[in-house]
Amino acid sequence: MILSRRSMLAASGAAIATAAGLAEARGLVTEPQFLKVIDAALSTAKRQGASYADVRIHRRRSQHVGVRDNHVSSVSENELYGVGVRVICQGAWGFASTSHVDPSEAGRAAVTACAMATANAAVLEHKVELAANPVHVAVWQTPLEQDPFKIPPADKAELLLAVSQKLRTVKGITFCNVGVSSNLEWKLFASSEGALIEQTITRLDPSYQATAIDKATGEVANREWDGAPAQAGWEYLEQAHFLEDAERVATDAIEKLKAGTLEPKKRDLILSPSNLYLTIHESVGHPTELDRALGMEANFAGTSFATLEKRNSLIYASPIVTVFADKTTPAALATCGYDDDGVKTQKWNLVEKGLFVGYQTTRDQAGWIGETASRGCSYAQDHASVPFQRMPNVSLAPGDKDIGVKDLIAGTEDGVYIVGNGSWSIDHQRYNFQFGGQMFYEVKKGKITRPLKDIAYQSNTPEFWRSCDAIGGAKSWELNGAFGDGKGEPGQVNAVSHGCAPARFRGVSIINTASKKGV
C-alpha cells in the first residue's frame, strides 16, 4: 500500500501510537505502515552490507498568499512527501529517495543507496566515522496556538489587503507587495541504532514592501518591513505588529526618496537587530561551519578563514562579544528537538569573550576536531535531500549593561545608524563583506540629524567584530531570521534565526553605493 498524503493527514492527530516510547511521549504516529517502511529500508540496507543506515519519512508543506497593490496576486500550496534512505557501506555514504512511501520502494531506495556507497568507496581517503550518540525515541513539535494551515486563504488575504490598504493610504506610495508564507515539516526518523523520532515544525514568514517613485527624477525608493520570520503559529502576526507597522514603513519609503547622501569615509556604525542579525549570520554563522573550515564546501559556498588551528587562539572579536549557537531557543527558526542525525539539540559558544572557541558539527564531523559528540547540526530540507551540516540559530549575547539603541546613539560623535537589511555580499572565506540596509540615519554629537540613502558598510570580519565597543542589554535583544539560507550541492535551504541587541562598531568604512568612490 502506498500511503497518500490524504491518508497521512487522516492518521495525524489520532491517539494511537505504535511504538511504546512514542505512546509515552504523546506520539502522533498512528500508521503501522510507517514502521513497515522503516523496517524495509533498514533491513534491506543491512542485507546489502550497510554498517549504518537511517531513514526519514518527510513531508514538507508550504503555503503562500500574496497581495500586489489592491488585489490578491497568488494563492499557492506546495507539498513534497517521501522517504530518504542513507547508508554507510565500506566506509562511504550513499543516499537515495523515493516519493512512494511503501515498503518495496523504501527497500529499492536502500539498494540504490548501498550500490552508490559501494561505488563511492573506491574514491575515499577516510572512512566515515560517526560520533557516538544516545539512542532517542521521542516526539517534538513547535508550540503554537493557531495552525497557519488551518487559517483559510481568504482570511489571510483579508489581513494582507488591510496592510496593503494602510501602506497605500500614505500619499506618494506607488506600489506595494504583501505576503505571508507558512511552512510545515513533519518527519519521522529511524536509524539502524534504534532511534525513532517524530518531529513537527511550523514556521511563518510574513513580509511586505512599499515603493515610492519620484516621477520627476525617476528615482525609486523601496522600504521593506523589518519584522522577522518565526517558528510559530498564526498568533505570531499580532505580536509582530505586522499591521501596525504599515504606516511607518510607508512613511519611511517617502522619507527615503528625499534623504541625503554621505561622502565615503570611516565612521562609527550603530546597527539595529534587524540589520545586525544578517551580519552575524554571514560573518560568524558561516565561518564557524566545520565543513567549510575542512574544505568540504570549497567548490561552492567556499571555505573559512576560521581554520582548525585558530580555534582557542584567534581573537575574533572584542572582549564584550560572545556569540552562541543554540538549536533550543524558543520561536527561533532552526530550533527542533533532534537533528537529522538523531542528535538531541543543544546550546554552545562559538565565540567567547572575543575568542574563537567552537564549530558547528554533525556526527560524521565531530571526530575531525577531536570531539566525541556531535553538536547536532545535521539537516536535510526534504525527503529527497541528503542531510549535511547546516547552521543552527547563532546569536550575539546581550551586553551586561541595561542600555538600548538610544544610549548607543547618545554616545556617538560621528556615525550612521542602520535599520533593516538590504543588499548583502561576503567573500568565500568570509573576510570581506558589504551590507546595506533599509533605513539609514546620520548621527552627529549624540543625535540623529537626518535620513540618508545609498549607504552600505564594508569591512573585514575580524576587524569589524574587534571594533565592537557597545552592545545593548537583554531588554533590547530580539530574534530576526532568514527563511531560505542556501548551501550545498545540490542546493538546500535552511531556516535560521539570529538573536541580538543593537550594537556599535567604531571606525567602519561607510560607502556611498551610488558613487564610484572608495573609502
Place this chain on the structure above:
Amino acid sequence: MPSTTTEKGVRDAMQRVLGFVRAADPKAEASVSVTAEHRANTRFARNEITTSGDREELSLTLTVGLGLRRASASTNQVDDASLKELAERSLGMARLSPENPETMPVLGPQTYGKSPLAFDAEIAKLDALARAKVAEQVIDTGKPSELQVAGFLEHSAGLFGRATSAGLLAMHPMSWASLSMTARTKDGTGSGHEANDSRRWKDLDVTAMATRACATSVASKQPKKLDAGHYTVVLAPLASAEFAGSFVSLLDARAADEGRSAFAKKGGGTREKEKLVNELVTIRSDWSAAEAPGLPFDAEGLPLKPITWVDKGVLTLLPANRYWAQKQSRLATNYPSAYVMDKGASSHEALIKGVKRGVLISRFWYTRWLDEETAMLTGLTRDGTFLIENGEIVGPINNFRFNQSVVETLKNIEAVESKLSLTDNADVRVPEFRTNDFFLASTSEAV
C-alpha cells in the same frame, strides 16, 4: 523506473488531475504542469567523494480558476486519491480567494516544434559508478601538484509536460548534466575553478576542465597585492556570464512601464529601441539553436519564437506576460531563461594584448544588487585573479570586491572573444569580453 516518470505516466497524471477538477466543478478552468525526472549527483572534496544522492519522481502543479479567482497547489503524490484531493483542495482555495483582476484564461491547443538536442540518451545512462570515475579523474589531475580538489557532478533526464482544461497538451523530453570543480593549492594561496553545464554529455570535456582548473590553481598561487581602483578588466566566461545574466534578469516590460527599472524612461515609458550598451553586444534566445537548445514552449505553454533582446547594443524588446501585454497592447513573450550573447572578433590573446594595465577575472562570487533600479551590482572575484600589464599576464593578485553598474559594464566593452563558451547554466552561452573603468572597490584576503 516508476511508471509515473514515463511519457505515458506523465500524460496520464495530467489527464487524471484535469478529470478530477472537471468532475468537481465543470465550470472551473485548470492548467497542470509536470516535471518527471531521474536526478542523481556525486559530490567530492578533499580529494575524496563526500556525499551523493539519487531521486526519481514526478512533481505536478495544478492551477485552477473560477472566474477571476485562482489558486495553485503542487504535489509529488500522483495516486488517484492524492490527485483528487489536490483538485478539491485547489478548488476550495480558489473559492476562498479574492478575485485577481490580472487573471488570464488558460491557453487552448498550441502547435510546437521539436527540440531533438534538448534530450541526450547518454545523460540518461549515467550512474553512480560513472560519476565516481569522473570524480576520480578530476582528483587525480590535481595529485601531481598536490592540489586539494573538490567538485560536483549532477545529471537529470526526464520529461516536462503541460496541459489545460481548454485542450492544450505539450510534452517534451529534456536532460542536462552539470560538472564543476575547484582545485586549491596545499598552502591555501591558489585556487582554480571550472563549471560547465550542458544538455549534452559530450559537451563536458572532463580532461580539459580538470586540466584548466588545476593549471589556474597553480598559476594563482601566492598572489601579489594590487590596490583597489578602476581598471580595464578581461572577464573569462564564468565572469562575463554573470554580467550578461544580470543584465538579462532586468529585462521586464512591466517593471520598466511602472518606472522601477533601469530600462524605464524618465517621465514615463520604456527605453526600448534605445542604444543602451556597446554595439558589440547582441543577446538572443532561440530554443532551436545548436549552441543552447531548450524546450519549444514557455511556462505558460506559449510556443517560443526566436527573439533578439539586444541587437548591436540596442534594447529591442522587453518581455511581458500575457496580462501585461494585453493591458499595454504589446507583444506577449517568454522571459529569456535561455539565451546566447553573440561572439565577437577577438581571440583570447587579443583581449589580453589590448590591456595596458588591468585585471583578468576568472569568476565572480556572491553577486547581489546594490540597487536594481540603477542596475548597480556588487560581488567579489574568486578562483584566479591576475594582473595584466602591457598586454601580458604578469602574475596572480589578490581578490577584490566590485561595485559596478551592469549597463555601464556592457556599455564600456572594448572587444569580444570570437568563440562562445559553456557556462554554469545549460541554457546560456557567452563569449569572454574586455571592458574598461571597472570599479574594484576594495581588496579581499580570501583565496
